[in-house]
Amino acid sequence: MNKKVIVVGGGVSGMTAAGALSELGMEVVLLEKDDHTGGHAGNWDRLFPSRRPGKEVIDFIEKSMSSTVEIRCGSRVTSIDRNTEGFTVNLHNGDPLTAESVVIATGYELFDARKKEEYGYGIYDNVITSAELEAIFKEGRQLVTHNGKTPQRVGLIHCVGSRDEKVGNLYCSKVCCVTGVKQAIEIREMLPGCEVFSFYMDLRMYDRNFEELYYEAQQKWGVNFIRGRLSECAENPDHSLILKTEDTLTGRPLKMTVDLVVLLVGFVPRPETRIISDMLKLQTGSDGFLSPVDEHFKDNSTSVPGLFLAGAVKGPACIVNSIADARATAVQVKAYINGEMVKW
């Protein structure tokens, strides 16, 4: 029997699914458009809430699949055709591939902060994104303002590109709250003399040990939390920034000068997700992410037999959940290939 599976996307979900599938006896090809696997998680220095090095997790997943999975980096999928034999996947380079089953694990993109023009990203020098801050941590660089000074006060802005009809995203990106708390702690850790202010609407500390991290940020690190969505950011002649918000807990408008602003950017669907859904007539939600057939019981399946979904292509997800989801997908794929009915 043909046991070939193609996994599209070499991030946490795709790599995990590929590794699990090969362990279950499948012949797996992993396609990645970049020149290396690892996805977004590979750019992250430490992971919430434990602050375990991201590299440790990526290395573990890579080791679980590298000797058994055929990894093709630098391969872009141009089309996926469902035929009587199974699937044909066409690439921008090289011959078409065939498989019995395909797993879509193409993940997400980070929100383009320039779309929130009033926050000044791409206009003011001292406005950066959470991904850029993480790169500073990962490269072991010192956090400084654009002109090389140690910041005395940093503002972290939650929900940038999330829960905001004005940018077309009503949904919550789930992971930015705890990322903001983690990064606030890390700024205080690196620069004990720097005050950190987090501007939030709600702090959604939904998972295990998240609330404890929030408590630690307040108790041990003295991070200041101000409830209110940033209305605008304006630049002073010295390139520091004035933040304007409502301090909703006092019910008064508030303004404050900070030396550096960090925007906690949310998740958005990749443009390719739209192409895939159009090509295969898959369901998407109002958020633009792909929807499984049944959110409870067929949460990795699509309307196309043999085509499965894994990870953040279905919407914002943290690494822990992406790994669990990808493993569940692998089991479903194996059952499909073996012709077993999964009743649960």
Added chain:
Amino acid sequence: MVKNFGYKILSDASIDFDRNDKRIADYLKAHEPSMNLCIGCGSCTATCSAGHFVDFNIRRIHTFIRRGETNQVKRDILKCMFCGKCQLVCPRGVNLRNVILTINRAIEQTG
């Protein structure tokens, strides 16, 4: 003679964090650091003995202090009766009675 049209210049009603006097906040932070644990739930205000009869909102007062908005607070803080119910209900374990005592002490010291 200039005619008086009745116009006047209003002062800025927003919280100006940079200019505000944060001496009480700093004193409080040093002497009762548990105040930073507040999550603004309002349990303290909901149970407050004084707040049920007079205009006294301990949750807001303590937030104002942290923002350096102290003028009105100096008057309001005297309404507390030290019954301690706020502290019994606080989900974050803020030592609220000592927060108020410390605010009073800071007001005495800063004038």
